[in-house]
Amino acid sequence: MAGTRREIPNDQGRRERILDAALDVVAEVGVHRTTHRRIAARAEVPLGSVTYYFATLGDVLHEAFSRMSDQMSRLYRQTLQDAAGPAEAEAAVVELIAGPAYVPEREMTLIFEMYAYANHDPRVATTTRTWLLRSRESLALHFPADVCQALDALIEGWPMHRAFSGEPLDTAVVARTVHAIVSAPR
Secondary structure (H helix, E strand, O other): OOOOHHHOOOOOOHHHHHHHHHHHHHHHHOHHHOOHHHHHHHHOOOHHHHHHHOOOHHHHHHHHHHHHHHHHHHHHHHHHHOOOOHHHHHHHHHHHHHOOOOOOHHHHHHHHHHHHHHOOOHHHHHHHHHHHHHHHHHHOOOOOHHHHHHHHHHHHHHHHHHHHHOOOOOHHHHHHHHHHHHHOOO
16 A cells, blocks of 8 residues: 555654744744744644644643753753863853853843743743753852852843843953852852
8 A cells, every 4th residue: 555654754853843943933923923833834844743742832832942941951051061170160151141152142032932931831930940940050060059049140131131232241241240259258
């Protein structure tokens, strides 16, 4: 029986393509304008594939934001793990704040969308909290808990300010600020 479903190979990467497409759509039009149809078109899959893998649009968004936060957490962790000592750990934090790799423009847009959506979706709120805790655990490889909290606020907040101001960060100011927090008496 030529052409039967059994002869057609499964599309092993379809689910992941749908999640990646969901993030692309959110970055382009925002969560509020994201639809199953837009995701399917972007992933180049039939509309039914999206609803086959994900029961609701909320499920797609939750898993897509979880995937994004996992990927960014791995980069965050690796950047800090690669630091050999205190000076390199400070430099790693400066790189996370001011460097181009951790939060490029697309990811910054996705972070804004995730945070806003987390206010209305408990699962995405949990994903966001988990991401925050993983960030602090990564910082704890080199810094005490109170310093981790302050540094993580800088790592999250300063790129947001950069995104809205449209101006690059002064790396020397960032480095001095990070050093002041790290070396402050406790």
